[in-house]
Amino acid sequence: MPYGEPKCSAYATRNNEYLMLSCSWEGGFPRALVWWASSSGDMQGTSEESANILVLRSSATYSGKAFVCHAKHPLAKETKQCVLKLEAPVLVTQRSMMTVYEGSDAQLTCILSRNYPVTEITWFNNLKQHVNEIPKKYVLEQAAAWANLTVRETDSNTDSGDYWCSATNAVGGAEIPIMLMVKRYPMPPDISISKIIYNSRQRTDVDLEWELQTEGNLTGFFIERQRLPEPVKKRNSDLPWQKLADLDHDSRHYQINNLDPNGAYAFRVTAINHRTIGNPSEIKSPGENTYKVIGYQCISKHG
Structure with a gap:
């Protein structure tokens, strides 16, 4: 007797052009006869010894249909079966x-x-x-x-x-x-620049402060600088903006260093909420600190 039970499987050729139903019950002597039949009992193809491959052209009409592999050996009283059900x-x-x-x-x-x-x-x-x-x-x-x-x-x-x-x-x-x-994440709040001044007579460093105009979620800020043309020194919306710094959401001030003392600049601050960029603040240029000198007068009285 062949060992075990008949085994069957289905696979398709490349690009699903053909459907291959394979059944085998190998071993024993003489060899077992193997053949395929539809679920209604109609024989498909011919019987072969030990193994049988049924080749069908691929078709949606086979979806939900069962094919039965029959295997018979002279020493077995009954025909053994293996069933395949095809499903899309x-x-x-x-x-x-x-x-x-x-x-x-x-x-x-x-x-x-x-x-x-x-x-x-x-x-x-x-x-x-x-x-x-x-x-x-x-x-x-x-x-x-x-x-x-x-x-x-x-x-x-x-x-x-x-x-x-x-x-x-x-x-x-x-x-x-x-x-x-x-x-998109919600728009971050609008902001305004509350302070922008040179912090020394050398005009190379600027103290910049800002505040929120409205409430809202934000994850950070970025500061941009615009170099104003000489000798006009007035703002031009067509001039490029250079990003100077990315800051966290708790920041409210920043010091800008190493400016050209003979140059003129404009700055703006923008809030961001993850990838959503808010409206830039108004554009402002730094003003100088006012240094005050206070004199004292000494008056002497006699008599």
């Missing part, structure tokens, strides 16, 4: 919509609830591009029955939309959309 993929997801704030990673999950022969899950982004083509933006983790897609460092302008989970085998296919909404 069925996809589900735990969350059909996900919302994140921009800058964070978003993980989308897709699960195969039914699927035979086995196929892999593939993902497409919100532009219907295969995620494997953009490896720095997307991270794919998967097992036999699930696949997670991580969208890295999300951006509200480019990453929102439907992402597509897809699976196809030799008897059918399925895809489901998962909506990703990337929200």
Whole structure:
């Protein structure tokens, strides 16, 4: 007698063009006869010794259908069987919509609830591009029955939309959309410059202070400088701004050093809330400290 029980499996050729049903019950003498039949009992193909492969052209009509492998050996009283049930993929997801704030990673999950022969899950982004083509933006983790897609460092302008989970085998296919909404953080509060002065006669260092005009969430500030042209020395919105410093949310003052004493400058301060940039403050130029000299008069009286 052959050892054990007959074993059967199904797999597809490349691009799912053909479906291959394989059944084997090897060993023993003489060899066992193996043949395939439909669930209704109709024989498929011919009988072979020990192993039999049934080749079918891929078709969605086979989804939900069962094929039975029969194996008969002269020493066995009954015919042994192995049953395959073919199923097109069925996809589900735990969350059909996900919302994140921009800058964070978003993980989308897709699960195969039914699927035979086995196929892999593939993902497409919100532009219907295969995620494997953009490896720095997307991270794919998967097992036999699930696949997670991580969208890295999300951006509200480019990453929102439907992402597509897809699976196809030799008897059918399925895809489901998962909506990703990337929200911007709220606008930070407006600010105003409360003090901007040279702190010495050399005009190389400036003390800058600011305050919040309104309440709101913020994660930091940045300070910008504009070099005013000579000899006009007046503000021009077309001149470039140079970022001088990034500061934390508790900062309310900053000292600007190493300025050209013969130059003229304008400054502004802007609050940020993660990736959301607020409105710049009004543009101000530094004024000089006033140095006061106080004289004393001594009056002598006689008499």
